[in-house]
Amino acid sequence: MTQKKHHISNTVIPQSNYRKNTNRDLLSINTEIPAIGKTHPAETEIKDTIKRSLKLVNQVVLKKEEVKTRIESKLINTIFKATKNPAPVSFSDIWKQLERPVLNTIKVFYLSTYIESFLKTFESQVQFLVSKYKRHLPNHISLVEGEDLQTIAQLELIETFKAWNPNKNVDMWPLAYTRINGAMKDHIRYISKADPSRFYDWVIDAASLYLAINDDNSHESKIEDSTELERALKVLNEKEKRIVTLYINEDLTFGHIAKKVNLSESQVSRIYKEATKKIKNTLT
Numbered sequence: 001m002t003q004k005k006h007h008i009s010n011t012v013i014p015q016s017n018y019r020k021n022t023n024r025d026l027l028s029i030n031t032e033i034p035a036i037g038k039t040h041p042a043e044t045e046i047k048d049t050i051k052r053s054l055k056l057v058n059q060v061v062l063k064k065e066e067v068k069t070r071i072e073s074k075l076i077n078t079i080f081k082a083t084k085n086p087a088p089v090s091f092s093d094i095w096k097q098l099e100r101p102v103l104n105t106i107k108v109f110y111l112s113t114y115i116e117s118f119l120k121t122f123e124s125q126v127q128f129l130v131s132k133y134k135r136h137l138p139n140h141i142s143l144v145e146g147e148d149l150q151t152i153a154q155l156e157l158i159e160t161f162k163a164w165n166p167n168k169n170v171d172m173w174p175l176a177y178t179r180i181n182g183a184m185k186d187h188i189r190y191i192s193k194a195d196p197s198r199f200y201d202w203v204i205d206a207a208s209l210y211l212a213i214n215d216d217n218s219h220e221s222k223i224e225d226s227t228e229l230e231r232a233l234k235v236l237n238e239k240e241k242r243i244v245t246l247y248i249n250e251d252l253t254f255g256h257i258a259k260k261v262n263l264s265e266s267q268v269s270r271i272y273k274e275a276t277k278k279i280k281n282t283l284t
Contacts, residue, residue: 007112008111008115008158009107009108009111009112009115010028010029010031010108010111010112011026011027011028011029012026012027012028012029012159012162013026013155013159029104029107029108029162030100030101030104031101031104031105031108032101033075033078033079033098033101033102033105034079034083034085034087034097034098034101035078035079035080035081035082035083035085036079036080036083036087036094036097036098037080037081037082037083037087038080038081038082039080040080040087040089040094041089041090042089042090042091042094042095043080045091045095046079046091046094046095046098047076049095049167050072050075050076050102051072052167053102053103053106053166053167054071054072054106056166056167056170057106057107057110057166058110060121060161060166060172061110061114061117061118061121061161062114062117062118062121063121071105071106071109074105075102075105075106079098079102099167103165103166103167104162107161107162111158111161111162115158118158118161119154119157119158122157122173122176125173125177126150126153126154126157126180127150129153129177129180129181130146130149130150130153130184133149133181133184133185134146134149137188141188145187145188148187149184149187152180152183152184152187153180153183153184155183156176156179156180156182156183157176157180159179160172160175160176160179160180161176163175164176235278236275236278239261239271240271240272240274240275240278241275242261243257243261243268243271243272243275244272244275244276246260246261247272254268254269254272
């Protein structure tokens with residue numbers, strides 16, 4: 001049996017699928033446009049709305065005013081075909097049936113034909129957003145996850161385009177900005193839970209910081225050993241783990257952490273230092 005192939009242009013990709021491998025099937029985009037008959041009282045309004053939608057999408061994808069007539073003709077011919085099924089007479093009622101499959105068909109066409117141009121159009125904005133987010137991550141996390149975050153940002157841009165309704169919001173970027181930020185945050189949260197070694201990295205950073213301050217790097221080889229790391233983590237209580245995670249994972253200052261855990265800044269600083277000492281003593 002031939003395995004069903006999925007294409008990025010005509011499927012919706014759940015975030016879990018581009019963060020990790022899953023068996024979950026991708027969701028197909030509805031592009032089945034119903035025929036409404038060779039003539040219709042709202043024919044002019046339907047054609048004008050399709051033309052306007054194409055112009056908006058074309059402007060977003062290619063930054064051009066021109067519209068590709070091939071897809072426009074295909075849409076018109078598909079809609080205005082003979083059918084035995086009755087269609088609503090008013091424009092608002094018939095457009096409720098047509099809007100989603102029509103817009104999806106337009107989007108699939110542009111993603112299939114111009115995906116490289118689309119990514120190029122938003123390249124600087126996406127790169128700026130990724131770089132801005134990476135600045136809030138610890139350096140080693142930024143280096144390790146940088147390429148993944150770039151890929152996730154591009155995928156989420158594409159998924160935003162699929163969800164975007166040009167007839168309601170002319171500018172797609174505000175929606176993309178919010179969703180890309182959310183996808184990157186979800187990715188960092190996911191790797192900290194799904195891959196304990198990433199959390200170990202953050203704890204290592206705390207221990208390494210303490211050792212560096214004290215000019216003692218003699219424990220580096222032991223710190224890199226995962227078995228030793230598991231043993232080291234067990235000596236931290238929940239409060240210590242949380243403070244270390246907030247400081248290393250979320251790159252918060254002791255002042256911000258103090259507000260989150262309802263302690264004074266000096267208490268947070270003391271707990272953090274005690275936690276790194278525990279790790280150091282465990283690895284000695």
